[in-house]
Amino acid sequence: SSQVQRGLARVSNAQVEQKAAEVVQYIMVKDQKKIPVRRADLVKHVIKDYRNIYPEIMKRVLQTFSQVFGLELVEIDTKAHVYILINKLEPHEALTTNQGSVNPKTGLLWVILSVIFMKRGAVKEGLIWNTLKKLRVDPGERHEVFGDVKKLVTDEFVRQRYLEYVRIPHTEPLECEFRWGQRAELEVSKPQILHFMGQLHEREPQSWSQQYRDAHPSLGAPGPSQPSRSQR
Amino acid sequence: MMSNSLVDEREASTLYKHCCDIHKVPCVPDKLDDFIDTINAKLQLMFMQIRKGMSEVNGRQYYALVNMAETDITRMSSDYADNELELFRKTMDLIVSSENGKISSTDALNIADSLMTKRLKKSEAEQVLNRLVQDKWLNEKRGEFSLSTKCIIEMEPYIRRMYEDQVKLCHICHNIAFQSQICDSPTCGIKIHNPCVARYFKGRVEPRCPACDEFWPHEIPEVPRSISRR
Amino acid sequence: GKEKASQLFSEGAAFDPSAFAENLLSFMGLNRLEGGEHEPQNGGDGYLPSDAWDRLARRAETCFRTAPTFHYMLGSFHAEPPPPKQRIE
Ligand SMILES: [Zn+2]
Ligand SMILES: [Zn+2]
Numbered sequence: 001s002s003q004v005q006r007g008l009a010r011v012s013n014a015q016v017e018q019k020a021a022e023v024v025q026y027i028m029v030k031d032q033k034k035i036p037v038r039r040a041d042l043v044k045h046v047i048k049d050y051r052n053i054y055p056e057i058m059k060r061v062l063q064t065f066s067q068v069f070g071l072e073l074v075e076i077d078t079k080a081h082v083y084i085l086i087n088k089l090e091p092h093e094a095l096t097t098n099q100g101s102v103n104p105k106t107g108l109l110w111v112i113l114s115v116i117f118m119k120r121g122a123v124k125e126g127l128i129w130n131t132l133k134k135l136r137v138d139p140g141e142r143h144e145v146f147g148d149v150k151k152l153v154t155d156e157f158v159r160q161r162y163l164e165y166v167r168i169p170h171t172e173p174l175e176c177e178f179r180w181g182q183r184a185e186l187e188v189s190k191p192q193i194l195h196f197m198g199q200l201h202e203r204e205p206q207s208w209s210q211q212y213r214d215a216h217p218s219l220g221a222p223g224p225s226q227p228s229r230s231q232r
Numbered sequence: 233m234m235s236n237s238l239v240d241e242r243e244a245s246t247l248y249k250h251c252c253d254i255h256k257v258p259c260v261p262d263k264l265d266d267f268i269d270t271i272n273a274k275l276q277l278m279f280m281q282i283r284k285g286m287s288e289v290n291g292r293q294y295y296a297l298v299n300m301a302e303t304d305i306t307r308m309s310s311d312y313a314d315n316e317l318e319l320f321r322k323t324m325d326l327i328v329s330s331e332n333g334k335i336s337s338t339d340a341l342n343i344a345d346s347l348m349t350k351r352l353k354k355s356e357a358e359q360v361l362n363r364l365v366q367d368k369w370l371n372e373k374r375g376e377f378s379l380s381t382k383c384i385i386e387m388e389p390y391i392r393r394m395y396e397d398q399v400k401l402c403h404i405c406h407n408i409a410f411q412s413q414i415c416d417s418p419t420c421g422i423k424i425h426n427p428c429v430a431r432y433f434k435g436r437v438e439p440r441c442p443a444c445d446e447f448w449p450h451e452i453p454e455v456p457r458s459i460s461r462r
Numbered sequence: 463g464k465e466k467a468s469q470l471f472s473e474g475a476a477f478d479p480s481a482f483a484e485n486l487l488s489f490m491g492l493n494r495l496e497g498g499e500h501e502p503q504n505g506g507d508g509y510l511p512s513d514a515w516d517r518l519a520r521r522a523e524t525c526f527r528t529a530p531t532f533h534y535m536l537g538s539f540h541a542e543p544p545p546p547k548q549r550i551e
Pocket of ligand 1: 424
């Protein structure tokens with residue numbers, strides 16, 4: 001816009017470059033814990049007096065993430081202006097299977113997301129807690145790997161936007177359900193979940209025909225006749 | 233590089249080859265460092281760098297992606313609390329001022345009592361130290377802590393600046409030296425990394441200090457197998 | 463009747479959370495026999511090895527396109543000079 005133009009006229013290219021680099025740095029610091037970044041915080045902590053050229057700075061930030069790091073900065077909430085970082089590169093087995101450390105929370109999260117997906121979108125919390133109990137994870141007790149499980153699931157995973165934890169209307173006593181959060185929708189591959197699910201049950205992924213269609217919306221209504229091999 | 237905090241030369245070459253394959257360009261094996269320079273030209277704008285350094289344990293070369301800036305933004309980092317960072321900093325103080333680059337776990341745990349920010353219980357300090365080992369900032373071997381390769385690569389400019397009068401360079405490879413041997417001669421006192429000692433004295437009948445020519449009184453370690461293979 | 467049947471057919475197999483949990487336990491390396499020296503873990507017989515969740519996480523990672531995170535030590539705290547060294551002379 002003309003306002004941005006006027007703003008740009010007053011700062012040097014190097015200054016814009018420098019601000020963009022600071023924004024990249026800030027977002028990467030916040031991403032250490034996978035907490036989404038809010039525009040308001042970005043402006044307050046980094047952009048400061050440069051807010052009138054915000055669009056130009058963000059254009060360069062997106063470019064840097066994409067070209068230097070292979071990452072994509074996605075605005076998951078266009079009203080509140082909240083951003084998360086997503087990997088643009090496909091995981092490559094030969095490069096990732098070596099020693100590199102693994103976060104056990106990913107396993108727990110996978111279990112919860114899988115149950116929600118297999119139950120087609122929403123699951124009462126009771127079912128999640130019961131499933132976890134069968135896996136020796138009791139939300140009422142301190143777990144030696146996960147610590148406070150209830151907090152991890154209903155607070156950390158929710159703040160990271162992997163899960164939504166919402167009250168079911170008109171329930172007495174109060175009942176809550178879990179759904180996929182926006183980060184999960186962007187980061188997690190449904191065909192891959194179904195593929196792993198098939199391995200666990202020694203079954204073809206297609207045998208869960210509805211979930212298979214959910215995972216492959218491009219296949220359209222007829223459903224599970226196409227081979228799944230090409231999917232990643 | 234971001235998910236693996238440290239990669240050795242072989243892994244770095246594999247990554248380089250993988251990048252060449254993806255972009256269908258010919259891969260020239262000895263151009264790895266040129267390739268890294270090209271990446272660094274981009275990373276430098278974001279105050280990051282891929283840097284090379286030697287492991288003080290096995291003498292092999294490693295690459296690490298490191299941060300170069302110390303700003304209000306970098307201090308927002310969320311991995312460790314203030315008192316945990318103070319514990320780390322004071323552990324580093326002790327390691328740097330030690331003669332052989334190691335301190336006992338007892339000494340490390342005793343720091344917990346002298347924290348200015350917020351005191352840690354012994355058991356909490358133990359957990360923090362374990363995490364620092366897990367996150368590859370410290371090495372732990374037989375109850376002794378030393379600085380990890382990744383830590384030395386990233387912290388080198390800081391260490392040189394903050395511990396200017398304590399830190400010594402290796403007489404052979406000229407990098408900062410912690411786990412090393414020292415010449416006994418009071419007028420000399422040069423340091424040599426253990427792996428550099430092994431390489432330098434290999435095959436010499438009577439070991440003598442390369443600086444003052446006095447007899448080298450320490451036991452000469454064996455050349456680690458991974459180096460002798462080349 | 464007929465409508466219900468075709469609806470059932472198009473739904474395919476049902477998802478059974480209990481079977482899912484059982485299969486997961488096997489995948490995570492549940493040891494169902496040796497219980498003797500170990501405390502029985504809540505939820506059932508057998509015990510999970512200590513790396514059970516790592517094992518699952520490593521496999522589950524292939525379902526995620528998570529951006530790798532950058533962790534550093536330099537610059538995470540204020541530089542502070544070490545205490546003056548006592549002179550031993
Ligand atoms: Zn050396
Ligand atoms: Zn000497």
